[in-house]
Amino acid sequence: MRIDVVTIFPGYLAPLREALLGRAIAAGLIDVRVHNLRDWTRDVHQAVDDAPYGGGPGMVMRPQVWGEALDDVLGDEPARLIVPTPAGVPFTQATARRWKDEPRLVFACGRYEGIDQRVVDEYASRMPVEEVSIGDYVLVGGEVAVLVMVEAVARLLPGVLGNPQSAEQDSFSDGLLEGPAYTRPVVWRGREVPAVLRSGDHGAIARWRRDRALERTAKRRPDLLAALPEDALDQRDREF
Numbered sequence: 001m002r003i004d005v006v007t008i009f010p011g012y013l014a015p016l017r018e019a020l021l022g023r024a025i026a027a028g029l030i031d032v033r034v035h036n037l038r039d040w041t042r043d044v045h046q047a048v049d050d051a052p053y054g055g056g057p058g059m060v061m062r063p064q065v066w067g068e069a070l071d072d073v074l075g076d077e078p079a080r081l082i083v084p085t086p087a088g089v090p091f092t093q094a095t096a097r098r099w100k101d102e103p104r105l106v107f108a109c110g111r112y113e114g115i116d117q118r119v120v121d122e123y124a125s126r127m128p129v130e131e132v133s134i135g136d137y138v139l140v141g142g143e144v145a146v147l148v149m150v151e152a153v154a155r156l157l158p159g160v161l162g163n164p165q166s167a168e169q170d171s172f173s174d175g176l177l178e179g180p181a182y183t184r185p186v187v188w189r190g191r192e193v194p195a196v197l198r199s200g201d202h203g204a205i206a207r208w209r210r211d212r213a214l215e216r217t218a219k220r221r222p223d224l225l226a227a228l229p230e231d232a233l234d235q236r237d238r239e240f
């Protein structure tokens with residue numbers, strides 16, 4: 001997968017080259033290219049923003065600079081353009097799973113109060129464009145959202161995770177939150193690992209883990225339970 005990111009703060013994307021993702025890039029599993037939007041400005045001040053038509057707080061990013069940058073970055077290679085915004089469709093694990101098979105993702109990181117809407121409209125006329133949000137809170141720009149989304153997608157790519165089973169048993173993969181996890185020592189500060197996990201009874205362990213996942217999901221995310229398909233829960237599951 002090729003990933004392009006256009007931003008006025010390229011340094012914000014440096015974490016992509018650390019640790020697991022950094023190794024995946026070095027291994028050629030992912031090709032990540034970060035572009036500075038200001039490289040496409042033509043004025044001495046390298047202006048990328050202007051006052052909003054109709055008034056309102058802050059500034060809006062100008063369409064001309066974005067158009068020249070995206071025309072160059074996109075070239076003729078097919079891609080999906082992703083625009084993070086607080087007003088976007090929620091980015092979920094299902095989104096990450098859908099994007100993992102894309103040959104190329106291009107992320108447009110806005111700042112200020114966002115990017116002139118005509119940029120989205122222009123590229124949506126010729127390619128898939130998605131305006132997405134990573135959550136119901138307001139950030140200062142799109143870069144952190146891109147870090148989140150790139151990590152969520154990249155970890156699903158073959159060869160990126162040391163243990164591919166981990167991605168298959170993700171939270172949300174069966175529609176539930178994952179339950180608690182434990183490792184050595186058996187007792188820590190007087191707190192003991194649940195005996196069932198040390199029993200070797202794989203059936204009992206699987207049941208216990210599902211019960212804890214149901215319990216946690218019912219308590220923390222009842223909306224996920226409500227969204228499960230009718231046949232996803234058996235009678236016993238419904239007791240939580």
Ligand SMILES: N#Cc1c(-c2ccc3ccn(Cc4ccc(CN5CCCCC5)cc4)c3c2)n[nH]c1N
Nearest residue numbers: 084085110111133134135137138139140141142145
């Ligand atoms: N993904 C994601 C995000 C973002 C995100 C993503 C991309 C950009 C680009 C710029 N900002 C900052 C910003 C801040 C406030 C507002 C709302 N204003 C209200 C008054 C009228 C004008 C608009 C818009 C833009 C961004 C924030 N925040 N939260 C997420 N989950």
